[in-house]
Every structure is written in structure tokens, then in C-alpha cells.
Amino acid sequence: MDDLSEKLSQILAKEITIDPPDIQTLADKCQQTMADKHTKISYGRFWLEQIKYVPCQFWLLQFVLILLLWQIFTKVYQQPLIVEGGAGFMLSCLSITIFLTMIPLVSRSLRYRMAEMETASYYSLTTLTVTRLLLTMIGAAVCLSGLAILTVLSEMMAFKTLLLYLLTPFLTTLSSSLYLLKHFSLKTFSDSSLLISAGMLLLLVWLWKYHRQFFTITDNSFLPFIFAGLLLFIYYELRTIIQGDKIKIIRE
Amino acid sequence: MELTIDHLSKEYKDKRAVDDVSLALTSGIWGLLGANGAGKTTLIRMIAGILAPSAGQIRYDGVDIAHLGAAYRDLFGYLPQEFGFYPEFTVIDYLNYMAALKGLPVKTSKRKIDELLESLALTDVRKKRIVKLSGGMKRRGGVAQALLNEPKVLILDEPTSGLDPAERVRFRNLIAQFAQDRIVLISTHIVSDVEYIAAQNALMRGGQLVAVGQTQQLVQQMAGKVWQCVISDEELSRWKQTQRIANLQHEKDHQVVVRYLAQQPINDHSEAVQPRLEDLYLWLFDEERGGDLQ
Numbered sequence: 001m002d003d004l005s006e007k008l009s010q011i012l013a014k015e016i017t018i019d020p021p022d023i024q025t026l027a028d029k030c031q032q033t034m035a036d037k038h039t040k041i042s043y044g045r046f047w048l049e050q051i052k053y054v055p056c057q058f059w060l061l062q063f064v065l066i067l068l069l070w071q072i073f074t075k076v077y078q079q080p081l082i083v084e085g086g087a088g089f090m091l092s093c094l095s096i097t098i099f100l101t102m103i104p105l106v107s108r109s110l111r112y113r114m115a116e117m118e119t120a121s122y123y124s125l126t127t128l129t130v131t132r133l134l135l136t137m138i139g140a141a142v143c144l145s146g147l148a149i150l151t152v153l154s155e156m157m158a159f160k161t162l163l164l165y166l167l168t169p170f171l172t173t174l175s176s177s178l179y180l181l182k183h184f185s186l187k188t189f190s191d192s193s194l195l196i197s198a199g200m201l202l203l204l205v206w207l208w209k210y211h212r213q214f215f216t217i218t219d220n221s222f223l224p225f226i227f228a229g230l231l232l233f234i235y236y237e238l239r240t241i242i243q244g245d246k247i248k249i250i251r252e
Numbered sequence: 253m254e255l256t257i258d259h260l261s262k263e264y265k266d267k268r269a270v271d272d273v274s275l276a277l278t279s280g281i282w283g284l285l286g287a288n289g290a291g292k293t294t295l296i297r298m299i300a301g302i303l304a305p306s307a308g309q310i311r312y313d314g315v316d317i318a319h320l321g322a323a324y325r326d327l328f329g330y331l332p333q334e335f336g337f338y339p340e341f342t343v344i345d346y347l348n349y350m351a352a353l354k355g356l357p358v359k360t361s362k363r364k365i366d367e368l369l370e371s372l373a374l375t376d377v378r379k380k381r382i383v384k385l386s387g388g389m390k391r392r393g394g395v396a397q398a399l400l401n402e403p404k405v406l407i408l409d410e411p412t413s414g415l416d417p418a419e420r421v422r423f424r425n426l427i428a429q430f431a432q433d434r435i436v437l438i439s440t441h442i443v444s445d446v447e448y449i450a451a452q453n454a455l456m457r458g459g460q461l462v463a464v465g466q467t468q469q470l471v472q473q474m475a476g477k478v479w480q481c482v483i484s485d486e487e488l489s490r491w492k493q494t495q496r497i498a499n500l501q502h503e504k505d506h507q508v509v510v511r512y513l514a515q516q517p518i519n520d521h522s523e524a525v526q527p528r529l530e531d532l533y534l535w536l537f538d539e540e541r542g543g544d545l546q
Contacts, residue, residue, distance in 0.1 A: 040326070040355035049352040055340055113336030117397065120300045120330035121353035122322055128353065245321060249302060 046123050050131050054105060059139060062101045066143045069094055070150065085215030087157050088165040089208045091147065092215075093201060095170040098143045099177075100197045102136035107190035115186065115249045126247040129186070130238060137174075144170065161218050163227075171230040173200055178237035182246045253313065254278050255299070255405055255435055260308035262294050269294040271459035272308070281431045283446030283467075284439040286456035287537045292439040293333055295456070296409050299437070300330045312405070326355070329403030331394045333410045333439075337382045343369070343393055344378045350397040361400065368396040371426055387414035395423065399430065406436045412445050424449050443530040453529065455536055462536055467529060474527035474535060480511045481522040491518075496538050498531055
């Protein structure tokens with residue numbers, strides 16, 4: 001570091017006509033400025049740091065909830081599962097439940113009144129919220145994979161059908177929530193995401209009751225397009241949220 | 253280094269919380285004084301980038317802070333009026349978490365956290381859960397996080413609320429020491445918090461700046477308007493209805509030493525006394541009697 005300061009002062013002495021002591025001061029300041037610029041942790045490091053701050057209760061909640069619901073669906077509603085379409089209905093409901101477990105962590109800044117301090121920090125509330133969202137999505141991915149394995153092992157349905165019922169409701173709910181996150185305040189996101197999830201669950205119950213054939217689709221050629229569309233939309237929303245620093249505590 | 257607030261306004265559906273405020277903040281400690289509801293917190297939230305202005309601009313060294321983004325937040329320290337903590341956090345967890353949010357490397361943050369814990373007398377409680385600490389300690393924790401990144405612009409909204417007198421003095425000394433070559437803006441309605449440390453003050457009322465200037469210059473505006481006299485208890489009850497009383501001191505024999513604000517002395521035995529910032533505050537914010545400097 002001292003070498004750098006000395007080199008800087010030599011360069012500056014050639015370029016600027018000022019007294020040597022001032023050149024040294026200027027060089028020290030330049031060195032400090034350069035050092036400061038490089039003293040920020042990378043986003044990757046920040047992301048890893050945030051794992052420490054996800055309360056273990058959150059991971060436990062996701063795990064226990066999924067196990068519990070799996071038990072309830074397979075034991076209490078054993079009859080409907082045997083009925084054609086029962087497994088599809090069950091997986092769709094579970095996939096939305098997994099999404100529901102993500103909301104408390106994503107919106108905890110507001111609940112504990114940390115949001116103002118976080119907004120004014122270098123890695124703003126937007127970066128933090130997106131990071132939390134990505135972390136919770138990893139948790140959700142583990143849960144969804146667990147469910148997929150259980151389903152395949154219990155020979156309830158084919159893998160392609162499983163993807164339809166397990167991923168479509170999850171990705172649809174996630175897409176709508178990201179849209180809310182981008183266009184409304186964090187508070188609205190939290191409340192509305194709960195409403196959307198509840199609405200999706202009600203829709204599934206309604207479909208199960210009146211249009212059960214919806215859960216008996218086994219071959220859907222549109223499936224890759226649906227997934228691609230939803231994933232593209234999610235990517236686009238995440239990108240624009242990060243680039244435009246779109247997450248706000250309050251929106252007027 | 254200059255933070256320029258240029259014709260800044262914030263309008264809500266039914267209210268104009270900040271109304272055409274212009275101010276150039278330079279290095280040193282600034283006091284932002286005003287009664288509750290004067291618009292201080294709204295102004296500060298706009299400076300902190302939490303609220304978007306309805307009109308006007310905030311510039312740091314000539315560049316709009318909206319364009320500076322993370323670079324602005326990097327040189328910014330902020331303590332909001334109301335804040336909380338995640339329930340599982342100890343003091344050290346909280347400061348490490350905030351250091352990560354400020355992008356500080358572990359080595360730097362560890363050194364800085366140790367320094368701040370020491371200067372804010374939090375070393376003994378560093379491993380205690382923060383929600384279990386007293387209000388004063390929580391606020392000191394909040395001040396510590398604001399100072400973590402050695403900000404060039406430090407904004408503190410009601411920083412001393414909940415602090416006891418000794419903690420207030422410690423806080424004032426810390427800020428006075430810290431403020432060299434930095435912009436420090438302290439928003440408060442407690443005049444004594446800024447009277448002795450703020451070189452400049454801005455006073456807000458109804459969303460507008462009503463006075464801006466160096467503390468001494470502002471105080472000087474009150475010269476010849478602050479009086480003191482001794483009156484009886486009976487007179488006092490009448491005076492309370494009609495005069496702007498700044499201070500009362502009960503003496504023996506039902507006598508009261510009254511410090512009051514008026515354009516002219518009320519009686520012959522009143523004598524002019526040295527004005528203080530608090531007198532100006534009372535003069536401007538005593539709404540019922542319509543205080544305007546004439």
C-alpha cells in the first residue's frame with residue numbers, strides 16, 4: 001500500500017506543480033479512495049452471509065409443514081387419492097403451501113421495522129429482499145424435489161404429469177407475487193401474496209369439486225411452453241426489480 | 253462536500269408534508285428542529301432515499317442522489333426515528349448483519365464494531381439479545397450501525413429519545429468528535445440535543461423551513477426579545493394565559509422568577525437576558541400565539 005502511495009506521488013509530482021508535502025497528502029488520499037472502492041464485499045459473499053441470518057425455524061417450518069401435509073393428504077384423504085386426479089390435486093395444493101412458507105421470511109424487514117435502515121444501506125432493501133427470495137426458493141426447491149421423489153416412489157403419477165401439477169401452481173403464484181413486489185410496496189406484497197395463495201388454493205378446491213378432469217391431464221404438449229413462459233417472466237421481473245431498485249417500503 | 257436540497261416537496265393525498273424546501277448542507281453538524289408533525293421525518297426519509305419527492309431534487313456534490321444509487325448509500329449513515337430488531341439478534345449479530353448490508357469486509361467490520369461497542373459502552377452487552385435491552389441501549393445500538401461505514405453524510409432522526417442525561421452527553425461528544433469533514437444532520441424536537449454541538453440549524457414548521465443559519469446568528473435574532481423578572485404567584489396564573497413563558501423558577505415567599513418572550517418588556521422591573529436557541533424555538537413554534545419574527 002505504501003509503495004502504491006509512493007508511486008502515485010511520483011506520477012503526480014510529474015503532472016502537477018505543487019509542493020512535495022501536498023503531493024504526498026494528495027497521493028495518500030488517492031490511495032485511500034482507491035482502497036475504499038475495493039473494500040466492498042461482492043454480491044456472492046453478501047448472499048452467503050445472508051444464509052446465516054435466515055432463522056433455522058424457517059427451514060424447520062418448511063420441512064415439518066410439508067411432512068405434515070403429506071401425511072394428512074395420504075392418510076386422511078386416502079380415498080380421493082385413489083380416485084383419479086387425487087394426486088394431482090394434492091401436489092398442486094402442497095406446491096402453493098410451499099410458496100406460502102416463503103412469504104414471512106421475504107417480508108420480515110417490515111414486520112420487525114428494519115426496513116428503513118436496510119433501504120438506506122449499500123446493499124439496499126431490493127437486493128436484500130431478492131436475496132431472501134432466492135434463498136427461500138432454494139428451500140422451496142428442496143421441498144418440491146422431496147415431494148417429487150415421494151410421488152414417483154409411491155408410483156402415484158408419471159414424472160411429466162408430476163411437473164405439471166407440482167410446478168405450475170408454484171411458478172404461477174411466484175410470478176404474480178414478483179409482479180406485486182415490483183409495482184407495489186413491500187407491505188402490499190406481503191398481504192397480497194397471502195391473498196393470491198389463498199385464492200389459488202380455493203380455485204384448486206373448486207376445480208377438484210366441479211372440474212375434476214383438470215387433475216387427470218396426463219399428456220400436455222403445451223407444458224414446456226407454459227414453463228418456459230413462466231420462467232422467462234420470473235427472470236424478467238427479477239432482473240427489472242434489481243436493476244431499477246424497485247422494492248420500496250412505501251409507494252404513493 | 254455538499255448535500256443540496258433543491259425546492260423539495262412531498263405531497264400526500266390530503267397533505268403537503270414538505271413544502272418547497274431548499275437547503276445546502278455543508279460539513280459540520282446541522283440541527284433540524286421542529287415540532288412533531290413539522291415534516292422533519294418526511295424530509296429525512298427523502299434524503300435517505302426511502303421516499304421519492306413529489307417535486308424537487310437532492311444532489312450530493314452536484315449529482316442527483318437518484319442517479320448515484322448505491323454510491324450514495326455507501327457514504328450514507330442513517331438512524332430512523334422508529335426502528336426494531338430481528339428477535340433472534342444479539343448486539344453483535346445485529347452489527348455484523350448491518351455491516352454485511354453496508355458491504356463491509358469481515359476484517360474491517362470486526363475492527364469497526366469493536367471500536368463502536370467501546371465508544372458507545374455496549375461491550376458488556378455485546379452477546380445479549382438486543383430485544384431484551386433497555387430503550388437507551390437499543391438506540392445506542394442503532395447509532396452504532398449508522399456509524400459502521402464511517403459515513404460522509406450521517407442522518408439521525410430523534411437520536412436521543414429514550415437516552416438518559418449521561419447517555420445524551422456521551423452521544424453528543426461522540427457525534428461532535430465524528431463530525432469533522434462530514435455532514436451530520438440531527439433531527440429533533442429537543443433543542444438541548446443540538447444547541448451546543450450544531451454549528452448550523454434549520455427550523456421547520458408546517459412542512460416549510462422558517463429559519464436557517466448558524467446557531468449564534470439564529471439566537472441573535474432573539475436579542476431584545478427575552479426578558480426575566482420576578483412576579484408573584486397570583487400574577488403568574490394571569491401571565492400563563494397571556495405571555496410566552498420560557499422558564500419558571502419558584503422562589504421563597506410565593507415569588508416566581510419568570511423568563512418570558514416579548515417584543516417589549518411587560519413591566520418596568522424586567523431585564524433583558526441572553527437568548528438561547530430554545531427561546532427562538534418557542535418563539536417560532538408557539539402556534540397559539542402565532543410566533544413570527546417581526
